[in-house]
Amino acid sequence: MRGHNTGIMTGALTTVCALLAAAATGCGGVRPGSSDAALTVSATTAIIADLVERVGGDRVDVTSIVPRHGDPHSYEPSPGDAARVTKADVVFSNGLLLEEPGIMKMVHNNAPRDAPKIEFAERLEQYGGTVMKLEEDLGLDVLWLGWAVEGQVRGDGSQVRTTATELEGPGELRVYLTDTLGRPKVYVDSADGLDAKDSFTLPPEAHTHVNWAFSRPGTYRLTVEGRTETLDGKRERFGSGTFTFTVGDAAEAPGGATVLDAGHADVALNAETGKVYVRADEDGSGRRTRHPAQDVVLNVPDRAKESVPVEKPYAFLGEPGADLWVLPQAVIGKHVHGDMDPHVWEDVANAEAYVRRIEAELTKADPAGRTTYEKNTAAFLKTLGALDQEVARKLATIPGENRELITTHDAFGYLAKAYGMQVAGFVVPVPNREPSAAEVEELGNTIREKQVPSVFLEPNLAARADVLKRVARDQGVKVCTIYGDSFDDKVHDYVSMMRHNANELAKCLGRDA
Structure with missing residues (x-):
């Protein structure tokens, strides 16, 4: 464990979208627009929008293209999303092909030409972050x-x-x-x-x-x-x-x-x-x-x-x-990606790198707000440093034999690497059909062989994980909740998300699980 010291829109549709009023509906933004904000910011996901809002404060009016319940791998942008992007002074995205390609195509077709379009993953290391390869190995018995x-x-x-x-x-x-x-x-x-x-x-x-x-x-x-x-x-x-x-x-x-x-x-x-x-x-x-x-x-x-x-x-x-x-496609949902794992924020140290980049880009776009951005960033980095320590302490309480993650979605490699866990499997039934008896047995065997006390479902994918729930019940293990790409009505900010994940993992994998 390391030390913790701190879906595609066509050109015709997007052209029409650009002409729509900015008040058009169709997207779950982070908060209503602020008429006195110095900058209008679009973020591709609610997680990124939350980090931008914490740095920008009242000087930014930030909305998320993907609603907080949405899946960035599969969300298809609406005309209202495109209309809002036309007003953006800055656009922030994750990169590494996290976002459905249609989202990025819409951004490039509709954002003002002179608006900076920032992909965090492009220069994450320069701001103290790390990026790692995406490992996919489901052990299927067919190609x-x-x-x-x-x-x-x-x-x-x-x-x-x-x-x-x-x-x-x-x-x-x-x-x-x-x-x-x-x-x-x-x-x-x-x-x-x-x-x-x-x-x-x-x-x-x-x-x-x-x-x-x-x-x-x-x-x-x-x-x-x-x-x-x-x-x-x-x-x-x-x-x-x-x-x-x-x-x-x-x-x-x-x-x-x-x-x-x-x-x-x-x-x-x-x-x-x-x-x-x-x-x-x-x-x-x-x-x-x-x-x-x-x-x-x-x-x-x-x-x-x-x-x-x-x-x-x-x-x-x-x-x-x-x-x-x-x-079979083998994993749940639409998942266009490259060779590098895009779920970078599951390591709090990487969220700190996002925040440093946000400060730099907001200051560049709005020099008059430098003092505000510096003050907010310093305070939020202090919060994230404490959160990093809190997550590390919580997860350190999990016994070594229980430090195995079985989830619905391969989104937790960074969390596992940063906090001494292992991703044992993200196998879920092939989404288009009921699994065969052999597949159900294999999933049960994985749970039994790893002797995990719990498996973890993401709220926005839970509707497609009925068999994982059933197998977990048959094996006598708990089904717990973990947040990957999205928020929901209970958890709608990054700090709460990571705190929930740490508490849930410690509770569901701890000695008393």
Whole structure:
């Protein structure tokens, strides 16, 4: 333990949004506007908005784009959000692809050109913070296959569009993503032929999770192509490739091909080289291998066989109860991210770095407020220093054998590293369906093997964690609450959030748990 000494809007919609009155509704801001504020500030999340408000005091009028109950990974901005951003003197965001790409595209399309747009993660180390790699390892018994974009694209807010252009095979392929509330969004559906609608966008150096669903066993060949889309309206195709899937145990891979049937991999497009390939994580080493599309086979075995859910939103997959071979998205909700963990504030020392950066940027934008910002920052840093010590003391009371976290969402790596905890698992049932008996058993085994007395749910994800609750009950362990990306009606400021997390962890994992 270290020492503690202290969803995407189109260009047409965003153009309309910019013309709307600033009083337009549609977003849960941190507080009402202040008519005598020196600066109008937009923040992407309620956590960031709270930190800005503590530094800025009455000199800033700050609102959050993502409501305090919202999920920054999946929130889609409203016209009211865009209207407010047009009035911003400064915009603060987290960066590291925490925010849904549509949020950042809206900011770049609507914020005044001369308004500073600050991403904290870009220079966090300069202000005393630390950033670390995001580790994802769910130990699935089938391949976890996502989509990825590598290489840079000119222009802030520019992106890469991936389009499925051709499919050969015995059945239909659907590629879709299930959001935090269990609603599926279809990216590719071959049932009505493939065309321009069978596409989606990602920002540069991004990765996303998806479900791949095949309606019949056999061999499939999917051709995809990539193109860049820049903020000045240019569209440029840069490459294509064909990927082979063997679905069902009877389907045979071509001789000499590299077969991927487990672990974590992505269908990847490189906007700089024009190459299209499969990017696979090597077990344990942290290294990645890249396989040309024509040299690799993606295996979907019979153990991936499921049934079409009965819920109406999943009717696009076929008749309820029909066979379906699925490579799951594996984690809850929409989660576009890069290689670095964006949940930086879960270490209080990093929140201190945010505050120092906020002071610097507000002072730069409003020099007359320097004295106010310096005074507020000094007071708040003192509060955060005491909070850091309080969190450390609370978590130090947890016995070593109980210092394991099982949560709904991989948002607590910084907390674990800073305060001597371990992330034992963030596995939740695949969001689009009820888990299999084997998956329920595996989750139960993890809880039993780790001998944890409690598991932890985030309030904004609790609606999608019914099975985690049931397994916890079956294993005789508690279900407790932890805050990751969002506030709620009970907790609506950063200090209260971290104090709650420390108290809840100590209570639910302590000796008397």
